[in-house]
Amino acid sequence: MNNRVSLDWNWIRAFLATVDRGSLSAAARELGLTQPTLSRQIAALERDLGLTLFERVGKSLVLTHTGRELLDEVHAMGVAADRLAIIASGQSQSLEGVVRISASDAFAAYLLPDILEKLHAASPGIKIEVISSNSISDLMRREADIAIRHVQPEPVGLISRLCHHDIADLYAASDYLDRLGRPRSARDLAHARFIGFSGPNDLIERLNQRGVPVTEDNFIWKTNSAVAAWEMAKKGLGICIIFERLANRTPGMERVLADFEPIPVSTWLVTHRELHTSRRIRLVFDLLAEELS
Known part of the structure; x- marks a missing residue:
């Protein structure tokens, strides 16, 4: 009798x-399923395993x-399946299909759309x-x-290209600076309102190092979204770094201070080594690199 389980x-x-x-x-959200569908799949697995x-x-x-x-054995199966998907995608020479691009919310909302239009013009069969x-996608x-x-990025198994050296600076809406009084030096920002980011970050330390005497009390507004922070700044709620x-x-x-030392920001473009052999992913990668540079 064959008691082998087919999963x-x-x-x-x-x-x-x-x-x-x-x-x-x-x-269910991660997999794009409804919760009842996921529940049925878990129940089916438990039923067939008898566990x-x-x-x-x-x-x-x-x-x-x-x-x-x-768990360890099942996780190893998952890693092997992901590896198989990467190799299979990398072998594709079609210029039609989906390419997924991960970017921070501000980059995706404000800077990427113009590039996507050029991507579509270059290869209309590719869907993006x-x-x-804001997290680093795996x-x-x-x-x-x-x-x-x-x-x-960590170099193991990845191709990365440094595309751009950008800077982040202090900006605020003109009407907010009208109310605040345009600062002449970093010390004038001691009582200004700032828009910060949720969770641990070194923004206060970086501002202090640049002579801006802010504390947590200056950060009246916080958010986990750079898009939300920029929209708050546009509405005149305070100063934002962008x-x-x-x-x-x-x-x-407006830029808040003429003599503020900007914070350097690098832009890296990253893909998996095997995915770079896919024609459509290589085309998108190269065009992104050209535009971001």
């Missing part, structure tokens, strides 16, 4: 996503002891999916085919 790969993906995200709703893999604790799912024992994210797990990053090339194309915004 559906979709069930494995559902299991791994649920482990990674800790809940069915978060895992209970998760226990519900509050609103979260927690691996059972049996689930933890299987833009992943707007190219090895195929969250994106190409990433636009502002930190130098890319110079974005600020220069925005009417009604």
Whole structure:
């Protein structure tokens, strides 16, 4: 009698996503599924294995002891499948299909659209999916085919190209500076309102190093989105630090201090080594590199 279990790969993906995200709703969003569909896939996997893999604790799912024992093996299957997908995509010589580009939300919203129009003109058979994210996408797990990053990536398994040295500076709406009184020196910003970013960052330290005497009390507004921060600044809520090339194309915004030392920002273009052998990904990569340079 053959007791061998035949597993559906979709069930494995559902299991791994649920482990990674800790809940069915978060895992369903990651996989682009409805929560009932994901629940059925998990139930099917447990039924065919004859095992209970998760226990519900509050609103979260927690691996059972049996689930933890299987996790390493299932995770290895996931890594192998991702690797297979990378190799298969890299072999594609078609100039038709989808290329996924990951970029920060400000870059995706304000700077990337003009480049996308040129991409479409150069190769109309290529469709672009833009992943707007302020986190560094994991190219090895195929969250994106190409990433636009502002930190130098780890080189293992990746091709990266330094495309642009940009600067970030202090900008504010003209009407806010009218109310504040245009500062003549960094010391004049001691009581100014600033727009900052959620979570740990070194912005206050960098400003202090440049002679701007700000503390947490100056940051009346905080957000996890550079787009939201820039829109707040455009509405006159306070001073924001943003890319110079974005600020220069925005009417009604002014550089706050003429002698402020800008913060350097590098723009890196990154893809997987094997994906760079795909004609459509190579075309998009090279055109992005040309435009970003």
